[in-house]
Amino acid sequence: MAKFKVEIEGPFMELYRYFREKGYGIKESKELAKPKPVVIEFDEFETFSECVKEFHRPGFVVNGSADFEHKLPDMPIGNAFADPDEEELNIRDLLTKEFHLNNVEIINAILFWQKSEDVKHLTCGNDSNHRLLVPGIDTENDTIVLGCQDCDYIEEKVPDAVLEYYNSKFKPEK
Numbered sequence: 001m002a003k004f005k006v007e008i009e010g011p012f013m014e015l016y017r018y019f020r021e022k023g024y025g026i027k028e029s030k031e032l033a034k035p036k037p038v039v040i041e042f043d044e045f046e047t048f049s050e051c052v053k054e055f056h057r058p059g060f061v062v063n064g065s066a067d068f069e070h071k072l073p074d075m076p077i078g079n080a081f082a083d084p085d086e087e088e089l090n091i092r093d094l095l096t097k098e099f100h101l102n103n104v105e106i107i108n109a110i111l112f113w114q115k116s117e118d119v120k121h122l123t124c125g126n127d128s129n130h131r132l133l134v135p136g137i138d139t140e141n142d143t144i145v146l147g148c149q150d151c152d153y154i155e156e157k158v159p160d161a162v163l164e165y166y167n168s169k170f171k172p173e174k
């Protein structure tokens, strides 16, 4: 359903070690760690988020993205999938600034929320029995969206509560 991509810039040796730990040979790991940025693709969300978290630390610049297939066979044009208008985009900009979170942090905020036990998890709008929603990047608008792993459902707005919750745990001094 979704293909995930991580772009990482950081110290060569640490990237090299990462690939070695993943089981690649010495020569291969050197080649893989060389590009700036290093680009790694994942088919599974779990391995993708593992990698994002691994490099979400000082010294590294990490960009995570996901391509969701926008197949909308039975959906009328408009409603939930309509392109956001200017006002909505401005609100998102404000939101991002207000919470001082970059895209990677918003991804982490969503993961943190989905893994927390004392919150109401974000579920698919089509079928709440589908697996929990996962973060992805709307590359056109460079905003984080939520996508279902089992169908085409996309939620374009990350609830404020998710970002507030993350901020309250990790950024208490604002």
Ligand SMILES: [Zn+2]
Pocket: 124, 125, 126, 127, 130, 148, 149, 150, 151, 152, 153
């Ligand atoms: Zn779904």
